[in-house]
Each structure stands twice: as C-alpha cells, then as structure tokens.
Amino acid sequence: FENMGAQMVREVASKTNDIAGDGTTTATVLAQAIVQEGNKAVAAGMNPMDLKRGIDLAVGEVVAALGKAAKKIKTSEEVAQVGTISANGDESVGKMIAEAMQKVGNEGVITVEEAKTAETELEVVEGMQF
Numbered sequence: 737f738e739n740m741g742a743q744m745v746r747e748v749a750s751k752t753n754d755i756a757g758d759g760t761t762t763a764t765v766l767a768q769a770i771v772q773e774g775n776k777a778v779a780a781g782m783n784p785m786d787l788k789r790g791i792d793l794a795v796g797e798v799v800a801a802l803g804k805a806a807k808k809i810k811t812s813e814e815v816a817q818v819g820t821i822s823a824n825g826d827e828s829v830g831k832m833i834a835e836a837m838q839k840v841g842n843e844g845v846i847t848v849e850e851a852k853t854a855e856t857e858l859e860v861v862e863g864m865q866f
Contacts, residue, residue, distance in 0.1 A: 741771050758822060812838055832858055 745767045752763040770791060778784050809815055812834045820830030836846045839860050851857070 744771070828856065832856060836860075 745764055748763050748767040749760040752760050774787055774791070777787055809818060815837050816827075816830040816834035818830070819833030820827050823829035823833070833846070836858055837844075839858075840846060
C-alpha cells in the first residue's frame, strides 16, 4: 500500500504540473493529507468505497470553487505580477517571464535553464527544438 500511495502522490504532482505548470508542492501536500486522513477513517471502520465517493464529491466542489475564484490574466503587467510571485518576489524575473509570454503567446513553450554566467537572458527559438 505504501508504494501505491507514493505512486498516487507522484501522479497528482505530474498532472498538476501538466495542467497548471505550477502548484505541485501544494498538490502533493494536499494529497498526502487526504491519504493520511483517509487511512485514519478506514482504520476507524469507514467503508473505503464510501470514503472514495466522498473524496470525489469534495474534489468536484473544490474544483468548482477554484474555477469561480480564478481570475483570467489579461495584461502583460498581470503576467509579470504572477511571475514575480512565482520567483519569490524577484521583479526582474517576473518581467522577463512577461516578456517571454508576449513573445511566445499562450500556447508557446518557455524553458528555464541554469546559466554558466551571472546574467539572466531571454532567448527566443523559432520552430521546433529537440
């Protein structure tokens, strides 16, 4: 069962990354809490299938609430604000993320790589890259 739990948490993190591109730590912590509390409930005699149905209902409610609370990002300034938050308050990184988003669009791919120099730079590659 331990391996199954680890597999589930890994899948949660992977799907979160695929869908949102961020939030894997939050999703992993939530999944771990659900597993721990679920184990307690089953140990106390709760039917595991009832528990699963309850979790599924709760997930649906949370997803709906998050959808209502979500705010569409429309401007480059808003992208920079979100980027700055993701970069632990580094405004220069937030601005660079906004600039990259402007260049590649919403469907483009942004790759961040560690540099050998102290400078941070933005490079746009047209077409496909392997």
